[in-house]
Amino acid sequence: MADPQRYIAHFDLDSFFVSVEMLNDPSLKGKAVIVGGSRDRGVVTTCSYEARKFGVKSAMPMKTAMRLCPHAILVRGTRGEYSRYSRWVTEIIAAKAPLFEKASIDEFYIDLTGMDRFFDPYQWTIDLRTEIIEKTQLPISFGLATNKMVAKIATDEAKPNGYLFIKPGMEKAFLAPLPVSKFSGVGESTFKTLQSMGIHTIKDVSETAIEVLEKKLGKWGTDLWYKSQGIHEGQVHAYHEAKSISTENTFEENKTDVNFLLSELVRMTEKVAYELRQDDKLTGCIAVKIRYPDFETTSRQTTIDYTLRDDELIPVAIDLFHKLYRKGQPVRLLGVRLSELTNHAVQGSLFDDAEKKNELYKAIDDVKNKFGKALLQKARTVKKKEG
Known part of the structure; x- marks a missing residue:
């Protein structure tokens, strides 16, 4: 029996950050808009098609961008809104797609292989795009083909806000x-x-x-x-199977010292954040887990704006701990988990200090990779010497 015909759709939200900014401020529509960091030190995160006509590109130094397009409107970026819209589109796709992969905050692959027995994959994909646009008001393009590579290139050719179907046999x-x-x-x-x-x-x-x-x-x-030749074997990796990053510590003796527990929590959050950056991922959800001596286990999680930074994850972990912990109770196990992982697609800076922070984390991670992860730690996690 012959293998079923492969159908892979690639969806990409057009100039995602700019599109979100335009929804929040309609006066920006039709204008040259650049989302990014400071005018002097920043980098372009993304820009509108009107700005691209002047040669502005993602990851370009802001100084260069403003020289190419001096009349451009510079927007700092509202990261919480990007996370919200990304989750909204993900939910719409998850409700309909038999199998999908969230490749980044604004990019998705859908595997429709074998579905042509039940519906026309091309019409189904058009209908899904229409639903996303009607519900979110965001422009989105797609390419449909027999593999991921051709589908992605087709999306690129279909932009802005269009779609393209490369029929089986027409790839080359x-x-x-x-x-x-x-x-x-x-x-x-x-x-x-x-x-x-x-x-x-x-x-x-x-x-x-x-x-x-x-x-x-x-x-x-x-x-x-x-x-x-149009040949590509890459598979669509199911989003719900995207692995979380977690760590936990079972103490040799039950612990009641809250300062010690918080110190451990910070250390573990640092550890999973480091692993997150090594995998070049962002996280959209953090959970804290506590197990008591009677083996009763409780956990609590919360969704967050997509991030990879310790200083944004640690306060949330501490807050979750305080909401979860039963005061005075000894603790047998403590754990931290990051989930809702997606590829790190945020190029450049959205806030004034983001470049400096990213450079700092890169420097810290480079030192950890070279000399060992224990060398650099948050002050709170360093145990005081007796004496």
């Missing part, structure tokens, strides 16, 4: 005229190498002998050739 023809830079992973170095070989379009790649590409680019050359 669709990709052929596009520049090789459309493939993710083709950086400046690879691009220059390909240009020196006379390769400019994806068709040029597909017509080059696989051995020649492998000789010039190694394993990446082989991958590139298969991609140019």
Whole structure:
């Protein structure tokens, strides 16, 4: 029996942060808008299509962006709103999709393989897009194809606020005229190498002998050739199976010292936040767990604005502990869990000190990776020496 025809839809919220800002302030519609950090030190998080026409791009230094588009309106960003809208779109998709992956805060893959026995996958995807737009008022584009790679490139071609279906068997023809830079992973170095070989379009790649590409680019050359044929085996990873990051500590002796328990809580939150950053993830939910000597276990969680920072997670963990802990009761086990994980797609800064904070965390994590995780700790977690 033949395998069912693969159908993968890729959804992407257009200029997501800008779109949310425009919903909250309709006077921004149709104008060159840049969301990002400070005018002097900041970076562009995202920008409207009106600003892109002047060459403004995500992750560009704000000084450069303002030089290219001096009349642009600079918006600081309201991260809580982005989290709210992202969750809203996720809920709409989760209610309808048989299997979906949340690739980032504003990007989703839906696997409709085998569903053509029950409905037309293309019409179903159009209907879902319509529902998202009607309910949230956010513009969203999609590409539908037989694999994730082609679907994502189709979305890119469909923007802004459009959709495109690449029918089975048409993958290679669709990709052929596009520049090789459309493939993710083709950086400046690879691009220059390909240009020196006379390769400019994806068709040029597909017509080059696989051995020649492998000789010039190694394993990446082989991958590139298969991609140019429209072949991609990446799977859609179910969102509800996205792993949480957690840690817990069972104490050798039951503990009643609240200062000690809070010190442990901070240490554990630091630990899971570090792991979060190593996985290049953001978290949207934090939970604290307490087990008492009689093995009664209680936990409490709360949703939060997507973050990867200790200083935003620790106060929430402490607040959850105070709401959960039965005063005076000895504690056998304490735990912290981060869930609702998504890829770290927030480029640049949304607040004045965000760049500095991100640089600080990167520096701290680099030191931990080099010399060991125990070297740098929050002051509260360092145990006082006897004496």
